[in-house]
Amino acid sequence: MKILVPVKRVLDANVAVRVKPDGSGVDLANLKMSMNPFDEIALEEAVRLKEAGVASDVVAVSIGPAQAQDTLRSALAMGADTAILVLTDQPVEPLAVARLLAVLVEREAPDLVIMGKQAIDDDSNQTAQMLSALVGWPQATFASKVEVSEAVVTVTREVDGGLETLELDLPAVISADLRLNTPRYASLPNVMKAKKKPLEQIEASELGIDLTPLLKILETRAPEARKPGSTVESVADLVERLKTEARVI
Amino acid sequence: MSTLVLAEHDNARLNPATLRAISAASALGAPIHILVAGEGCDAVAAEAASISGVEKVLVANGAALAHGLAEPLGELIVSVAEPYRHIAAAATSFGKNVLPRVAALLGVMQVSDISAVVSDTIFERPIYAGGAIQKVEATGEKIVLTVRAPAFEMAATGEATAPIETVAFTPSSPARTRFVGKERAAGKGPDLASARIVVSGGRALGSAENFEALLTPLAETLGAAIGASRAAVDAGYAPNDWQVGQTGKVVQPDLYIAIGISGAIQHLAGMKNARVIVAIDKDPDAAIFGVADYGLVADIFEAVPELTKALS
Ligand SMILES: Cc1cc2nc3c(=O)[nH]c(=O)nc-3n(C[C@H](O)[C@H](O)[C@H](O)COP(=O)(O)OP(=O)(O)OC[C@H]3O[C@@H](n4cnc5c(N)ncnc54)[C@H](O)[C@@H]3O)c2cc1C
Ligand SMILES: Nc1ncnc2c1ncn2[C@@H]1O[C@H](COP(=O)(O)O)[C@@H](O)[C@H]1O
Numbered sequence: 001m002k003i004l005v006p007v008k009r010v011l012d013a014n015v016a017v018r019v020k021p022d023g024s025g026v027d028l029a030n031l032k033m034s035m036n037p038f039d040e041i042a043l044e045e046a047v048r049l050k051e052a053g054v055a056s057d058v059v060a061v062s063i064g065p066a067q068a069q070d071t072l073r074s075a076l077a078m079g080a081d082t083a084i085l086v087l088t089d090q091p092v093e094p095l096a097v098a099r100l101l102a103v104l105v106e107r108e109a110p111d112l113v114i115m116g117k118q119a120i121d122d123d124s125n126q127t128a129q130m131l132s133a134l135v136g137w138p139q140a141t142f143a144s145k146v147e148v149s150e151a152v153v154t155v156t157r158e159v160d161g162g163l164e165t166l167e168l169d170l171p172a173v174i175s176a177d178l179r180l181n182t183p184r185y186a187s188l189p190n191v192m193k194a195k196k197k198p199l200e201q202i203e204a205s206e207l208g209i210d211l212t213p214l215l216k217i218l219e220t221r222a223p224e225a226r227k228p229g230s231t232v233e234s235v236a237d238l239v240e241r242l243k244t245e246a247r248v249i
Numbered sequence: 250m251s252t253l254v255l256a257e258h259d260n261a262r263l264n265p266a267t268l269r270a271i272s273a274a275s276a277l278g279a280p281i282h283i284l285v286a287g288e289g290c291d292a293v294a295a296e297a298a299s300i301s302g303v304e305k306v307l308v309a310n311g312a313a314l315a316h317g318l319a320e321p322l323g324e325l326i327v328s329v330a331e332p333y334r335h336i337a338a339a340a341t342s343f344g345k346n347v348l349p350r351v352a353a354l355l356g357v358m359q360v361s362d363i364s365a366v367v368s369d370t371i372f373e374r375p376i377y378a379g380g381a382i383q384k385v386e387a388t389g390e391k392i393v394l395t396v397r398a399p400a401f402e403m404a405a406t407g408e409a410t411a412p413i414e415t416v417a418f419t420p421s422s423p424a425r426t427r428f429v430g431k432e433r434a435a436g437k438g439p440d441l442a443s444a445r446i447v448v449s450g451g452r453a454l455g456s457a458e459n460f461e462a463l464l465t466p467l468a469e470t471l472g473a474a475i476g477a478s479r480a481a482v483d484a485g486y487a488p489n490d491w492q493v494g495q496t497g498k499v500v501q502p503d504l505y506i507a508i509g510i511s512g513a514i515q516h517l518a519g520m521k522n523a524r525v526i527v528a529i530d531k532d533p534d535a536a537i538f539g540v541a542d543y544g545l546v547a548d549i550f551e552a553v554p555e556l557t558k559a560l561s
Contacts, residue, residue, distance in 0.1 A: 011377070013515070016380065016514065017377040017378075017380035017381055019380075019381045026376075026377065026380075026381055038496075093358050094349070094358065094359075095352065095353060095356075095357070095358050098353060117496070118496060120377070120378065120495070121376065121377060122361075122376050123361065123362065123375065123376055123377070123378065123495065124359075124361045125345050125349070125361055125362075126349035126352070126358075126359050126361060127349075129319065129345075129346065129347075129348075129349035129350050129353070130349050130350065130352065130353035131353075132319075132320075132350065133323060133349070133350035133351075133353040133354050134353050134354075137425075138320065138425045138426040139319055139320065139346075139350075139426070140426070141319075141345070141346050142342060142346075144489065154429065157342075158342070158489045158490065159342040159343070159346075159431075159490070160341050160342045160343065160442070160490055160498075161431075161433055161434060161490055162431060162432050162433040162434040162488070162490060163431070163432045163434075163489070164428075164430070164431045164432075165428075165429040165430050165431070165432075166318075166426055166427065166428060166429060167426070167427045167429050168425060168426050168427075169425040169426075172425075172426075177496070178479065178483070178496060179482070179483065179489060213358075214357060214358040214387070214388055214389050215358050215360065215385045215386065215387055215388070216385065216386040216388055217383055217384070217385055218371065218384040218385065218386055219383070219384040220376075220381050220382070220383050220384075221381065221382050221384075222381060222382070223375070223379055223380070223381065223382050223521075226521065226526075226540050226542075229526070229538070229540075229541045229542040229543060229544060230542070230543065230544070231538075231543075231544045231545075231546065232543050232544065232545050234545075235545070235547075235552055235555040235556050235559055236559060238527065238543055238545050238556065239556070239559045239560060241543055242504070242525070242527070242543070246504075246525045246542065246543070248446070248503050248504040248524070248525045249446075249471065249504065249560065
């Protein structure tokens with residue numbers, strides 16, 4: 001069985017975002033970029049399915065600039081077998097990403113697509129659902145447990161109010177939540193090996209998908225700061241202030 | 250053209266997040282229809298008909314719709330989408346699961362998690378875990394929105410009686426996704442997403458036993474819901490759906506008490522719009538103090554029992 005794992009290159013989760021003063025966007029110059037954390041989880045799950053003998057092939061895909069090669073090399077070091085980079089320098093919206101992925105799904109014919117539930121830059125949380133709708137495959141988002149048996153995958157989902165379990169016929173699309181697994185660190189030998197694994201590059205324009213954005217970003221601004229608070233000296237002081245000053249209790 | 254809002258419910262009761270999505274929809278200025286899809290959900294339809302601002306209720310009943318699965322719901326919404334300019338739902342795990350499918354099938358982008366309606370085509374939404382706010386204009390013929398529910402008031406219910414119309418729906422193909430079951434997280438107190446007071450615990454609690462022993466009495470005393478940081482949930486101190494943050498729940502209570510939570514941006518994303526924030530942490534440099542109205546530098550194992558006692 002073959003698993004396709006889309007991975008996005010994003011600003012590292014530990015780096016504080018800075019908004020450009022002119023409101024034109026966020027400043028990414030010279031900042032550390034990493035694989036989207038949810039995509040690491042998705043990839044880890046795919047690699048574990050391979051190690052368990054369930055999957056035979058794990059293909060990582062990224063849509064983005066040439067630097068996304070680094071993201072794909074990390075994916076290869078974590079255990080992906082091959083990688084595909086769909087090259088484009090412009091930002092690509094989730095719908096266009098889903099359409100590009102649909103073309104690759106057709107070409108690669110995977111049995112399962114496991115992706116992140118959300119890219120932590122735009123926080124869209126759309127692409128997996130869109131891909132599922134476009135290719136007409138069953139979907140299970142926000143997965144915290146995945147079990148494959150024969151032609152069926154059973155997925156436990158993190159939903160409001162608890163956990164939901166679904167059974168999907170393969171092929172299917174799954175999006176990973178935080179507690180699906182803890183991704184491994186790639187060992188040095190695996191980082192070295194990854195350099196020799198195949199990484200195919202395709203120009204996005206060759207896939208015949210219109211990448212023109214449908215949402216116009218008018219402005220990006222910093223959120224309003226909260227007014228500075230104060231330090232209380234004791235529990236008694238805190239209770240007093242909550243009662244008389246803030247009047248919330 | 251009108252606006253269609255997808256109702257969220259458990260076939261018995263409407264989720265209050267839907268009332269907030271209705272408020273956001275009201276700001277668009279067009280008549281609002283609400284779609285109640287489920288099985289045996291007539292009581293929900295009646296409740297929906299009583300929301301002020303709702304002009305019509307559409308009800309679709311059927312076994313395929315019983316568990317809120319995304320595939321039949323997406324297909325249903327697309328089948329009724331024609332007269333609507335906007336299609337919206339609350340950005341809960343339910344709304345996030347369904348609406349992007351609708352957008353994809355209609356060939357438009359979804360505007361996710363809107364926190365403000367600027368005009369009927371322009372919206373604000375947080376990105377980078379709330380580290381920035383983006384103002385976006387939707388250019389498509391149809392506009393699909395998920396609504397950051399706590400950012401909007403609840404629409405009133407009770408007075409109105411909108412007409413209820415039945416919609417026929419049969420899925421075009423046999424289901425390839427089957428509902429197996431749902432395990433409900435045991436929660437006794439008020440609902441986290443809509444509680445007036447939230448008491449949240451972090452990694453500092455150290456164990457599920459401590460989490461329960463320290464937070465439950467305080468929450469009960471205050472009539473508060475309990476939340477948690479990701480670290481606390483990952484460590485098994487609290488169920489997953491208590492997680493507050495970028496990838497958990499967004500809450501906007503009158504009072505949020507953070508207990509042993511350092512204040513990572515991903516956590517702040519879910520609570521920094523609370524009216525009053527209290528933080529208790531032993532590290533005076535913890536980032537949580539940067540957003541707290543009242544900061545108490547103390548050991549939680551001493552301060553929290555003392556606080557509970559002082560309040561009861
Ligand atoms: C993709 C991604 C998504 C994420 N999503 C979320 C999310 O939705 N929600 C979320 O919460 N996090 C999220 N995180 C994790 C986030 O980055 C932090 O790791 C997490 O919030 C830390 O939890 P914490 O504050 O409980 O733990 P810590 O950061 O370890 O903080 C514990 C605090 O307790 C204090 N402390 C310890 N002992 C005591 C004591 N006895 N008395 C008083 N104080 C004490 C310490 O001083 C410290 O400030 C996400 C991370 C990533 C990468
Ligand atoms: N440019 C991209 N390249 C590869 N995968 C992507 C890209 N954008 C989004 N994805 C995938 O879609 C998931 C959800 O992203 P989003 O819908 O943007 O929040 C991510 O976790 C990735 O798995």
